[in-house]
Each structure stands twice: as structure tokens, then as C-alpha cells.
Amino acid sequence: MSRAARVVFEHVSKRYPGTAEGSGAVDDLSLEVPAGTTCVLVGPSGCGKTTTLKLVNRLIEPTSGRILVGDRDVAGRDPIVLRREIGYVIQQVGLFPHQTVGQNVETVPRLLGWDSGRRRARTDELLELVGLPAARYRDRYPAALSGGERQRVGVARALAADPPVLLMDEPFGAVDPLVRERLQNELLSIQEGLAKTILFVTHDIDEAIKMGDRVAVLEGGGRLAQFGTPDEILANPASDFVARFVGADRGLKRLALARVGDLQPADVTIAHPGDSAADARARVVADPFPYLLLLYADGQPIGWIGGKDVPGDGELAESMAVSASPLLDRHTTLKDALSMLLASSVQAGIVVDRRGAYQGIVTADMITERMRPAAESRS
Amino acid sequence: MNLVEATIAWLADPAHWSGVSGIPARMLEHVALSGAALLIAAGIAIPIGVWIGHTGRGVALAANVANVGRALPSLAVIGIVLPITAAIDPQAGFKLYPTLVAMVILAIPPILVNTQTGVGGVDAEVVEAARAMGMWPGQVVGRVELPLAMPAIAAGLRSAAVQVIATATLGAIFGGGGLGRFLVEGIAQQDDGMIFGGVVLVAGLALAVEGAFVLGEASLRSPGLRDAAVRGAAARAA
Numbered sequence: 001m002s003r004a005a006r007v008v009f010e011h012v013s014k015r016y017p018g019t020a021e022g023s024g025a026v027d028d029l030s031l032e033v034p035a036g037t038t039c040v041l042v043g044p045s046g047c048g049k050t051t052t053l054k055l056v057n058r059l060i061e062p063t064s065g066r067i068l069v070g071d072r073d074v075a076g077r078d079p080i081v082l083r084r085e086i087g088y089v090i091q092q093v094g095l096f097p098h099q100t101v102g103q104n105v106e107t108v109p110r111l112l113g114w115d116s117g118r119r120r121a122r123t124d125e126l127l128e129l130v131g132l133p134a135a136r137y138r139d140r141y142p143a144a145l146s147g148g149e150r151q152r153v154g155v156a157r158a159l160a161a162d163p164p165v166l167l168m169d170e171p172f173g174a175v176d177p178l179v180r181e182r183l184q185n186e187l188l189s190i191q192e193g194l195a196k197t198i199l200f201v202t203h204d205i206d207e208a209i210k211m212g213d214r215v216a217v218l219e220g221g222g223r224l225a226q227f228g229t230p231d232e233i234l235a236n237p238a239s240d241f242v243a244r245f246v247g248a249d250r251g252l253k254r255l256a257l258a259r260v261g262d263l264q265p266a267d268v269t270i271a272h273p274g275d276s277a278a279d280a281r282a283r284v285v286a287d288p289f290p291y292l293l294l295l296y297a298d299g300q301p302i303g304w305i306g307g308k309d310v311p312g313d314g315e316l317a318e319s320m321a322v323s324a325s326p327l328l329d330r331h332t333t334l335k336d337a338l339s340m341l342l343a344s345s346v347q348a349g350i351v352v353d354r355r356g357a358y359q360g361i362v363t364a365d366m367i368t369e370r371m372r373p374a375a376e377s378r379s
Numbered sequence: 380m381n382l383v384e385a386t387i388a389w390l391a392d393p394a395h396w397s398g399v400s401g402i403p404a405r406m407l408e409h410v411a412l413s414g415a416a417l418l419i420a421a422g423i424a425i426p427i428g429v430w431i432g433h434t435g436r437g438v439a440l441a442a443n444v445a446n447v448g449r450a451l452p453s454l455a456v457i458g459i460v461l462p463i464t465a466a467i468d469p470q471a472g473f474k475l476y477p478t479l480v481a482m483v484i485l486a487i488p489p490i491l492v493n494t495q496t497g498v499g500g501v502d503a504e505v506v507e508a509a510r511a512m513g514m515w516p517g518q519v520v521g522r523v524e525l526p527l528a529m530p531a532i533a534a535g536l537r538s539a540a541v542q543v544i545a546t547a548t549l550g551a552i553f554g555g556g557g558l559g560r561f562l563v564e565g566i567a568q569q570d571d572g573m574i575f576g577g578v579v580l581v582a583g584l585a586l587a588v589e590g591a592f593v594l595g596e597a598s599l600r601s602p603g604l605r606d607a608a609v610r611g612a613a614a615r616a617a
């Protein structure tokens with residue numbers, strides 16, 4: 001079941017009974033989501049995003065048109081079997097409140113009749129995957145989770161039976177921007193390993209640009225306004241509606257398409273607490289970048305010491321460092337990285353790996369430099 | 380001898396605690412009759428309530444039926460049923476069935492209404508998630524809706540049980556057994572101790588059953604539901 005499957009909409013329309021002609025929830029939608037890629041459906045509230053998702057797993061039946069999952073028309077499939085092959089993260093999370101986190105996650109494996117050992121192993125694996133240590137979270141109830149933790153459990157539950165297709169309806173809608181950013185990055189790195197076919201709904205154009213290999217912009221009445229890669233949509237909006245929807249800052253938004261991981265991080269002078277201060281001072285003075293980065297033994301950054309503040313003798317100590325720069329993940333977009341940098345005093349972001357260990361630094365100059373050739377080639 | 384002393388004296392008399400018309404035997408009759416009525420009522424009301432709550436169909440009809448059921452005085456029900464059952468079975472048709480039918484009719488509304496609102500009140504997203512995960516309708520009911528409606532259903536059963544225990548007392552008027560016999564015989568014999576002893580026993584039984592339901596419900600309820608969200612859901616259902 002784990003092989004990814006494409007999802008195709010062919011002239012799909014859905015009109016709810018009792019609504020006027022031409023005011024469908026979905027209107028003549030045709031698009032193809034290639035296997036293993038993410039398509040983001042974005043548009044204003046009420047434009048038919050949720051309806052479109054529910055057409056795929058037959059929670060809603062289309063008025064006309066065909067939907068293929070893999071190469072098969074969903075209309076000819078048993079909805080129960082179909083739904084067990086499609087992970088669904090519902091808009092309001094919808095965890096079962098009377099069941100533990102573990103029981104929630106193993107819902108579909110249970111329906112599929114997996115034995116308890118296999119279910120347990122899978123649940124633990126998934127909880128770790130979404131960043132919830134199984135030993136701590138497995139036996140908790142949803143009421144005892146934060147909003148962000150619930151959304152992670154929702155994602156784990158959708159992934160449980162390793163479905164080839166995932167439908168995610170505003171999966172990160174209910175959390176603060178910081179947690180959302182983390183969850184987005186985590187989903188991106190999960191997707192790197194899993195290569196599911198994902199239909200992801202949001203009404204946030206920034207999230208759409210960040211998460212989608214392709215973006216489908218929907219406008220009121222469920223019409224497809226534009227379908228293309230994020231860069232195509234930002235570079236050439238197909239209509240006034242799309243241009244307005246993506247916003248006047250679409251040039252800046254293109255910054256959001258490149259990530260810290262696309263840059264080659266630069267090296268700075270580093271040292272560890274206990275190192276000889278005189279030696280460190282000599283190295284930082286010789287470096288054009290006049291700051292010393294102090295790291296723990298495991299590579300996690302402690303903070304910066306200004307080159308002039310490094311003592312001439314004795315040992316370096318943790319207390320000398322000021323934690324200043326933002327920490328950047330390689331999934332952090334250049335836009336976010338740039339704005340974090342503009343707000344920081346040192347003007348260098350510390351790039352860390354998944355464990356939080358130092359990889360290098362990124363400066364504002366490096367980011368603008370990177371965007372320049374792209375801007376020229378477009379004009 | 381005042382009323383309290385007479386009641387205590389009657390309750391304390393060991394002679395009243397043995398034999399086929401002693402307190403334990405009457406208590407057993409009372410509990411058996413009430414339990415049977417409650418089981419029959421639950422067997423009728425819970426499936427119907429689940430169906431209505433799950434499908435959302437017949438909600439208004441059920442509410443009306445329940446209101447009529449609630450408004451009917453038990454004695455009137457007994458009066459209506461008695462000629463019919465007596466015609467069918469001259470023995471038990473007189474003593475047992477009219478009371479039993481009245482008890483069942485009284486017990487159905489609270490169970491039906493609570494089951495229906497409990498099942499129907501389960502968050503739409505949760506039900507949708509269950510369907511989207513590929514549960515059969517029966518699995519949606521059994522694994523999601525019923526467990527979540529459990530506190531509401533238990534509350535319905537509890538109030539039905541208390542009413543049924545009170546109504547079972549009436550059976551004695553028509554020659555049935557149960558704790559009501561002490562009231563009927565006490566009045567006939569002008570024995571105040573016996574009358575109020577019987578009242579104390581009925582009240583005590585009702586309280587004990589109520590307590591047992593509260594404890595039973597609390598221990599059956601999923602730990603995930605012991606929080607404010609559930610108190611909200613229970614308040615909606617009540």
C-alpha cells in the first residue's frame with residue numbers, strides 16, 4: 001500500500017442541493033497531482049477546499065466528473081476500503097477524546113486487522129516521527145495535549161497504515177505561528193523520506209508557497225484560478241484575483257521559496273567552554289567576521305562573544321556568551337531567515353541540524369546575494 | 380410512641396427481616412421488578428435513541444413521544460393497561476404486568492432522550508474523522524459514538540432507575556409484591572411504623588441505586604473524558 005499514487009481530478013463539479021446554478025462548491029475542477037508530490041489547495045474561506053478533499057475519499061460525492069486515485073476511478077471503489085488507503089487530517093483535528101494517543105494513532109491498523117504487536121510498534125514509530133516521544137505520549141488522552149501536540153497526533157494517525165495518499169485540511173490551522181513553522185518543517189522533512197501524494201489545504205498563501213510542489217489557487221464558487229508551481233504563481237499570476245491573493249509582496253514571497261538548506265553556510269570562529277581564551281582571541285582577530293561562537297561539546301550553540309570581548313588569558317566560560325542570533329533550520333525559508341536576521345543584533349543566523357548542532361552561519365548578505373540572479377533572469 | 384420511634388422499632392424488629400413477606404424478600408421483589416423494567420426500557424430506548432442520534436432522523440418525533448411519556452401519570456398508565464393484561468392473563472395480568480408496563484413507559488423517556496442527545500451531540504468532526512478513517516457505520520457507533528455518549532446514557536439510566544423504583548411501590552396496590560406492600564398493609568393495619576418503615580426502605584433503595592450508578596458510571600467512563608470538555612457535553616445532553 002505504501003507506493004505513492006497520483007490523484008487526478010477530471011472536470012469535477014460539486015453543487016450542494018438547493019444552491020443556485022453556477023454557484024457550486026467546486027466548479028469544473030481539473031488537475032493532476034503526480035505521485036509522491038504535494039499539491040496545496042489555497043483560497044479564501046468558503047471557496048471549496050474542504051469539499052475538494054472530501055471528494056477524494058468519498059465523504060462527498062461529486063455532481064459530475066471523475067476522480068482517479070492511482071489509475072482507478074474512486075466512484076467504482078468501496079468507500080470503506082478506499083478510506084483506509086487514504087490518510088485524512090481533518091480541519092479540526094477530530095481526535096477521539098475517549099481514546100489514548102496510542103489508540104487514536106492505531107485506528108486504521110486496527111480496522112485493517114493488524115496484530116497488537118505490529119500496531120504497537122507502528123504507533124511508537126509514528127509518534128517518534130512526529131516528535132512526540134512514545135513513552136511520554138502514548139498513554140495520554142487528547143484532553144491532556146496542547147493544540148500543537150494534538151495536530152501532530154492527527155498527522156501520525158493519518159500516516160498510520162502508510163497510505164499512499166494523504167489529505168490534510170488545514171492541519172496546522174489551530175496553532176501559533178512558531179509552532180506552525182516547526183510543524184511545517186517537520187512535515188517537509190517527513191515527506192522527504194516518505195514521498196506521499198499529499199493534498200494539503202490552507203487559506204494562507206505563505207503556507208501554500210512553502211509546502212507545495214504545486215499550488216492550486218481556488219476562487220469563490222470553487223473555480224480553479226491558477227495551477228502551477230509556487231514560483232510560477234508568484235512570478236506570473238494568471239489573473240487579478242491571483243495577483244491580489246498572493247499579495248503585493250510577491251517578490252519578497254519568492255524569498256520564501258528558497259530555504260536555508262539551499263545556501264552554503266559560512267564558517268565562523270568557534271570554541272568550547274574551557275578552551276584557551278588567548279588562542280580563541282588570536283583566531284577571531286584573524287577572521288573578518290569579528291565574533292566568536294561558543295558551542296557545547298555536542299555542538300549545540302551557547303552564544304556569541306564579541307571578538308574584542310574575548311579575554312587575553314584564562315579559559316572561555318559559558319557566562320561570557322550572549323545568546324543572540326536566531327537558530328535556523330535548513331528548512332527555514334530565506335524570507336523567515338532574513339526577517340529574523342534583520343531583527344537580531346549580530347546579523348548572522350546559526351544553522352543547526354536536527355539535533356540542534358552547529359552547521360555554519362547565514363548572513364543577510366548571503367541571502368540577498370542568492371536572490372539576485374533569479375531576479376535578473378526574470379526581467 | 381412517636382413516629383420516628385415507631386419506624387425505628389419496626390425496622391429493628393428481627394421478625395420483620397425474615398420470611399416470604401420479610402424486608403429482604405420484599406426488597407428482592409422490588410429490585411427484581413425494577414431491574415426488569417429498567418432492562419426492558421433500556422432494550423427499547425437505547426437502540427432507538429442511538430438510531431435517532433446517529434442518523435439525526437426522527438428527533439422531533441422522539442421528543443414528542445418522550446414528552447407524552449413523561450406527562451402520563453403512572454396510575455393512569457396502570458389503569459389503561461390493567462383491563463388489557465387482566466383479560467389476557469387473569470393471574471399475573473392483574474398483579475404484575477400493569478405495574479411493569481407503567482414502569483417501562485416511565486423509564487423510556489429519560490433513557491431515550493439522553494441516548495439520543497448524547498449520541499447526536501458527539502462532535503461532528505470526531506464522527507467525520509471516524510468515517511474518513513474507513514469505519515463501517517456500526518463501528519462509528521460502537522467505537523466512537525456510544526463511548527462518547529456513555530456519560531449521558533448513564534445519566535438517563537440513573538434517573539429512569541430512580542423513577543422506576545418509586546413506581547414499583549404502586550404495584551402493591553394491585554396485589555403485587557415489593558416494598559410497597561409495607562405501605563399498603565401498614566395503612567390497612569394502621570401501623571405507622573410499618574408505613575414509614577416502608578417509605579424509608581424505598582427512599583434508601585432509591586438513594587443506594589443512584590449512588591451505585593454514579594460510582595459505576597465514573598469507573599466506566601474513559602479517563603480521557605474526565606475533564607471540563609465532558610462536563611460541557613453532559614450539560615448539553617441533560
Ligand SMILES: Nc1ncnc2c1ncn2[C@@H]1O[C@H](COP(=O)(O)OP(=O)(O)OP(=O)(O)O)[C@@H](O)[C@H]1O
Pocket residue numbers: 016017024025044045046047048049050051052203
Ligand atoms: N453540506 C453542505 N450543504 C450546503 N452547502 C455546503 C455544505 N458544505 C459546504 N457548503 C458550502 O460550500 C462552499 C464550500 O465549502 P468548503 O467547506 O469546501 O469551503 P472551504 O474552502 O473549505 O472553506 P474554509 O476555508 O472556511 O474551511 C461554502 O460556500 C459552503 O457554505
Ligand SMILES: [Mg+2]
Pocket residue numbers: 049050051091169
Ligand atoms: Mg475548509
